[in-house]
Amino acid sequence: MRIPCPHCGERDVSEFRYGSDASKARPEHGAKGMKTWHDYVFVFDNPKGPHVEFWQHTLGCRQWFRLRRDTSTNEILGGVE
Ligand SMILES: [Zn+2]
Numbered sequence: 001m002r003i004p005c006p007h008c009g010e011r012d013v014s015e016f017r018y019g020s021d022a023s024k025a026r027p028e029h030g031a032k033g034m035k036t037w038h039d040y041v042f043v044f045d046n047p048k049g050p051h052v053e054f055w056q057h058t059l060g061c062r063q064w065f066r067l068r069r070d071t072s073t074n075e076i077l078g079g080v081e
Contacts, residue, residue, distance in 0.1 A: 002076070003015075003055065003076060005060055006063075007057070008057060008060045011060060015058065015060050016056065016058060018053060018054075018055060019054030022052040022054045022066045024044075026040065047071055049071060049072055050068060050070050050071075050077055052067070053068075054066060054067075055067050065080070066079065066080035
C-alpha cells in the first residue's frame with residue numbers, strides 16, 4: 001500500500017504508523033464523567049468502507065495527518081489534511 005504524505009509525497013506504508021480514528025469528536029475541555037473520556041480514548045468502531053484516520057509519517061517528516069481510506073480494500077481515497 002502507498003500512502004500520500006502531504007509533506008513528502010507518496011511513500012510505502014512501512015514508513016507510516018496508524019494513529020487512530022479521526023472521525024471521533026474530542027470531548028469538551030473539562031467534560032465530566034469517566035465514561036465520556038473512557039469511550040473517547042478506548043472505544044472504537046470497526047468500520048468497513050470509507051473511513052477517516054490519523055496517520056504519522058514516522059520514517060519521514062514525522063508529521064501527523066488525516067487520511068481517508070477504504071478499510072475493506074485499502075484504497076486511499078485522499079488526504080484530508
Ligand atoms: Zn512526510
